[in-house]
Amino acid sequence: MSDSCFSLDGASIAFAAGQTILQAAMDAGHYIPHLCFHPELKPHGSCKVCSVRVDGNMMASCTTPARQGMKVESATTEVDDQRRAVVQMLFVEGNHFCPSCEQSGRCKLQATAYELQMTSPHFDHFFPDRAVDASHPDFLLDFNRCILCSLCVRASRDVDQKAVFGLAGRGIGTRLIVNSESGRLGDSDFAATDKAAQVCPVGAILRKRQGFNVPIGQRTYDVAPIRESDRGGPEKR
Amino acid sequence: MSTATGMQAARVNEIVARYQAKPASLLQILREVQECCDWISPESVGIVSRALQLPRLKIEAVATFYSFLYLQPRGRYRVLFSDNITDHMAGSRELLEQMCKRLWIEKGKVSEDGLVSVDTTSCTGMCDQGPGMLVNNIALAGLSAERVDAICDLITDQVPIAAWPSAFFAVEDNIRRRDILLKAEAVPGAALQAAFARGAEATLREILQSKLRGRGGAGFSAGTKWESCRNAQGDTRYVVCNADEGEPGTFKDRVLLHSHADAVIEGMTVCAYVIGARRGFLYLRGEYRYLLDALLAVLARRRGQRLLGEDIAGREGFDFDIEIHLGAGAYVCGEESALIESLEGKRGTPRNRPPYPVTHGYLDQPTVVNNVETFAACRLIAERGGEWYARHGTPESSGTKLLSVSGDCGRPGIYEFPFGVTVREVLNECGARNTQAVQISGPSGICLAPDEFSRRIAFEDIPTAGAFMIFDRRRDMFEVARNFVDFFKHESCGFCTPCRVGTSLLSNLMAKLHGGRGSPYDFAEIEKLNIYLQTLSHCGLGHSACNPVLHTIAKFRPAYASRLVHHEFVPAFDLDRALSTARQMTGRDDSGAHLKEDT
Ligand SMILES: Cc1cc2nc3c(=O)[nH]c(=O)nc-3n(C[C@H](O)[C@H](O)[C@H](O)COP(=O)(O)O)c2cc1C
Ligand code: SF4
Ligand code: SF4
Numbered sequence: 001m002s003d004s005c006f007s008l009d010g011a012s013i014a015f016a017a018g019q020t021i022l023q024a025a026m027d028a029g030h031y032i033p034h035l036c037f038h039p040e041l042k043p044h045g046s047c048k049v050c051s052v053r054v055d056g057n058m059m060a061s062c063t064t065p066a067r068q069g070m071k072v073e074s075a076t077t078e079v080d081d082q083r084r085a086v087v088q089m090l091f092v093e094g095n096h097f098c099p100s101c102e103q104s105g106r107c108k109l110q111a112t113a114y115e116l117q118m119t120s121p122h123f124d125h126f127f128p129d130r131a132v133d134a135s136h137p138d139f140l141l142d143f144n145r146c147i148l149c150s151l152c153v154r155a156s157r158d159v160d161q162k163a164v165f166g167l168a169g170r171g172i173g174t175r176l177i178v179n180s181e182s183g184r185l186g187d188s189d190f191a192a193t194d195k196a197a198q199v200c201p202v203g204a205i206l207r208k209r210q211g212f213n214v215p216i217g218q219r220t221y222d223v224a225p226i227r228e229s230d231r232g233g234p235e236k237r
Numbered sequence: 238m239s240t241a242t243g244m245q246a247a248r249v250n251e252i253v254a255r256y257q258a259k260p261a262s263l264l265q266i267l268r269e270v271q272e273c274c275d276w277i278s279p280e281s282v283g284i285v286s287r288a289l290q291l292p293r294l295k296i297e298a299v300a301t302f303y304s305f306l307y308l309q310p311r312g313r314y315r316v317l318f319s320d321n322i323t324d325h326m327a328g329s330r331e332l333l334e335q336m337c338k339r340l341w342i343e344k345g346k347v348s349e350d351g352l353v354s355v356d357t358t359s360c361t362g363m364c365d366q367g368p369g370m371l372v373n374n375i376a377l378a379g380l381s382a383e384r385v386d387a388i389c390d391l392i393t394d395q396v397p398i399a400a401w402p403s404a405f406f407a408v409e410d411n412i413r414r415r416d417i418l419l420k421a422e423a424v425p426g427a428a429l430q431a432a433f434a435r436g437a438e439a440t441l442r443e444i445l446q447s448k449l450r451g452r453g454g455a456g457f458s459a460g461t462k463w464e465s466c467r468n469a470q471g472d473t474r475y476v477v478c479n480a481d482e483g484e485p486g487t488f489k490d491r492v493l494l495h496s497h498a499d500a501v502i503e504g505m506t507v508c509a510y511v512i513g514a515r516r517g518f519l520y521l522r523g524e525y526r527y528l529l530d531a532l533l534a535v536l537a538r539r540r541g542q543r544l545l546g547e548d549i550a551g552r553e554g555f556d557f558d559i560e561i562h563l564g565a566g567a568y569v570c571g572e573e574s575a576l577i578e579s580l581e582g583k584r585g586t587p588r589n590r591p592p593y594p595v596t597h598g599y600l601d602q603p604t605v606v607n608n609v610e611t612f613a614a615c616r617l618i619a620e621r622g623g624e625w626y627a628r629h630g631t632p633e634s635s636g637t638k639l640l641s642v643s644g645d646c647g648r649p650g651i652y653e654f655p656f657g658v659t660v661r662e663v664l665n666e667c668g669a670r671n672t673q674a675v676q677i678s679g680p681s682g683i684c685l686a687p688d689e690f691s692r693r694i695a696f697e698d699i700p701t702a703g704a705f706m707i708f709d710r711r712r713d714m715f716e717v718a719r720n721f722v723d724f725f726k727h728e729s730c731g732f733c734t735p736c737r738v739g740t741s742l743l744s745n746l747m748a749k750l751h752g753g754r755g756s757p758y759d760f761a762e763i764e765k766l767n768i769y770l771q772t773l774s775h776c777g778l779g780h781s782a783c784n785p786v787l788h789t790i791a792k793f794r795p796a797y798a799s800r801l802v803h804h805e806f807v808p809a810f811d812l813d814r815a816l817s818t819a820r821q822m823t824g825r826d827d828s829g830a831h832l833k834e835d836t
Contacts, residue, residue: 043589045589045733045775046732046733046734046775047733047734048733048734048735048773048774048775049734051772051773057772058772058773060589060775063589065591082768082769082772082773085735085765085769086734086735086769086773089734089735089738089739089742089769090734090738092738092742093734093737093738123738123742124742124745124808124809124810126741148731148737163292163294163295165294166292166294166295166297166298167298167584167731168294168297168298168301168302169301169302169731170301170302170303170304170567170729170730170731171726171727171728171729171730171731171737171740171741172726172729172731172737172738172740172741173301173731174731174732174737177294177297177298178294179292179293179294180293181279181283181293
């Protein structure tokens with residue numbers, strides 16, 4: 001650890017060389033809303049939920065290197081308003097029916113929406129037509145809920161040393177694909193022990209036969225808001 | 238295995254072998270497979286995957302990023318009409334309809350016999366001689382109803398494209414005004430000799446002294462970029478020429494590469510000499526595939542003249558050569574870090590910056606990326622000196638700028654003006670009358686109304702990458718903006734949420750206004766979306782996606798007012814419109830199948 005510091009909403013945050021704003025903030029026990037970031041994986045910077053104002057400009061805090069003396073604003077109304085809009089965009093882009101979703105209560109998208117006091121999706125829904133892949137014996141892949149965060153892609157590639165998942169297409173047609181000739185999860189080398197099986201922030205990669213093993217109301221984010229459970233330390237699920 | 242697939246496999250294997258099965262050549266391999274097999278079949282994906290030792294998913298991920306690569310059959314003739322607003326103005330949509338009727342197909346679908354598909358594509362860079370079209374990625378310009386009929390005949394008769402009349406493929410330069418750059422005679426090797434005589438460091442000083450700023454849009458100092466790259470830590474340095482020219486309304490790089498290729502290549506070679514590079518790339522947009530053979534011939538000739546290769550121009554130890562990489566239909570690949578990803582054979586997703594290409598570019602090595610025109614200007618500076626060059630133009634914007642003039646005027650084409658020229662002077666020179674608006678630097682640039690025509694083209698006032706689209710009083714500026722918004726939606730790479738979703742939301746809002754369901758509420762929504770796109774997007778594409786709407790709202794409000802029929806909010810959802818699929822499927826369009834009588 002070096003003794004370099006930056007300011008986050010007035011608090012002084014120490015950082016090590018090479019750390020990004022979000023990494024340093026989380027190490028110091030501060031919560032900045034985020035979805036495509038996972039402490040054990042290489043930052044990606046795509047969801048933009050972790051955007052903060054740095055010396056006037058909005059930057060993704062997960063990929064912006066911490067710099068000595070920089071002034072970072074995170075918990076302001078203006079920044080949260082923008083984050084909320086991004087979360088709303090993610091809601092209308094896919095098909096997220098929280099009340100009927102198995103992930104409800106442990107879903108980071110849902111929990112982040114609560115955190116940002118989102119009361120409606122605001123934008124018109126796209127209602128995309130996406131199939132469900134139930135071909136794998138132990139896992140269900142529900143593309144309707146995928147937010148294209150690429151955490152499973154990075155986990156599979158960098159931790160599992162496989163390439164089970166990838167992002168394909170372009171623009172609003174961007175989609176998750178699976179590495180097999182049929183394109184189905186059941187025909188890939190995906191395994192329940194893969195890191196990729198554990199990182200999905202939403203209910204897109206779901207373990208079968210575990211439905212509602214923890215009753216709604218007693219789940220991670222039912223018990224404590226995401227700002228408590230996701231401010232660093234060991235992964236919680 | 239059938240003989241057809243056997244033959245196809247042999248061709249794919251041959252292509253892979255020619256690229257030595259290098260993963261960095263994936264995009265080039267896929268592009269050639271597409272070209273020779275008409276699509277990239279699952280078998281082809283398998284062959285490439287095994288040979289390059291890449292998971293098939295990686296190949297599918299790359300192939301689906303680029304508009305001109307198809308993992309499903311798209312017909313043996315793939316017709317794409319250029320969809321820029323200038324093409325619309327020249328009648329492209331009517332011609333598309335004519336062709337679909339003649340060929341008995343629906344836009345976007347493949348004919349039942351698998352022969353042909355007809356669709357649209359982003360601006361193909363033929364705006365001064367539109368409408369433009371690509372057939373199997375070969376450019377056609379100046380389409381007319383007769384020409385389209387003739388093309389339909391050639392397709393139904395299954396005449397190979399190589400046997401189509403060569404006049405169909407004629408593309409004009411249309412150079413209307415020449416200044417120092419286009420007047421200069423680029424004697425091959427002359428600028429290099431001048432650079433050698435001075436030495437690398439002194440040549441860099443000339444470039445710095447010229448105050449040349451990049452011509453691709455951002456206007457960064459070329460000398461500073463070269464200097465940073467020269468001083469950066471790294472084993473290998475690269476020179477990259479950005480010939481992606483994807484900004485709708487821009488076509489000056491096409492003309493430079495067609496008629497001044499030596500100047501561009503010599504500029505790249507001077508850069509290699511200054512920064513110490515041994516390898517260079519010219520990233521040519523897929524729409525300019527038709528220029529490839531001629532460019533390869535120029536490279537080959539220059540190798541013969543010892544102006545590329547080893548010991549260039551007799552200078553021992555100065556080795557440099559250039560490869561041409563083709564794009565495959567993705568505007569975002571013009572963004573320099575996306576371009577480098579694409580050069581490495583990947584999806585064209587813009588990188589996180591810093592680090593910048595000058596320190597971490599191609600294969601993470603120091604890399605200079607400059608626009609075609611920037612390199613051509615560097616050649617001129619190397620020959621004539623920085624001080625001479627800086628005498629042209631304005632204090633902050635030295636030299637001249639090539640403008641790609643299109644739209645409503647008598648003489649569309651290329652105009653080279655010294656920086657500082659007013660918009661009005663350009664309009665007068667190209668014979669524009671009753672001008673209502675000029676869109677400068679393309680959809681991501683700025684839209685000017687007549688009271689601004691005394692403004693100047695210069696980094697001090699209106700910076701530009703070169704597009705100059707003119708709209709006279711007949712034109713509906715709302716439809717102009719809507720065309721640009723749809724362009725951004727189509728070209729968003731999809732990496733970041735605000736742009737991926739925001740450009741679609743914006744396009745939907747414009748469609749809502751277009752459909753007569755707009756209210757002032759929608760204006761407020763557009764303004765909010767603008768903030769999200771501008772401040773949260775990952776790259777310049779998202780940052781500028783709202784510009785066309787904001788500028789036209791500010792300056793051409795009546796065009797919008799007529800669309801704001803409602804004072805109160807009206808939902809975008811229209812039940813009657815939603816029933817249109819059912820109507821189509823049942824073949825019913827009588828009044829009983831409609832909710833309202835007037836639809
Ligand atoms: C979305 C986007 C598209 C771009 N397209 C081009 C292009 O087609 N050609 C180009 O030269 N620069 C393009 N640029 C600018 C490049 O990123 C880069 O600034 C330029 O190639 C640098 O060369 P220059 O300094 O000589 O202008 C684009 C930038 C963005 C954000
Ligand atoms: S499946 Fe889950 S982890 Fe993978 S990209 Fe989608 S949302 Fe992210
Ligand atoms: S702003 Fe648009 S084009 Fe740029 S990275 Fe984001 S999604 Fe891609």
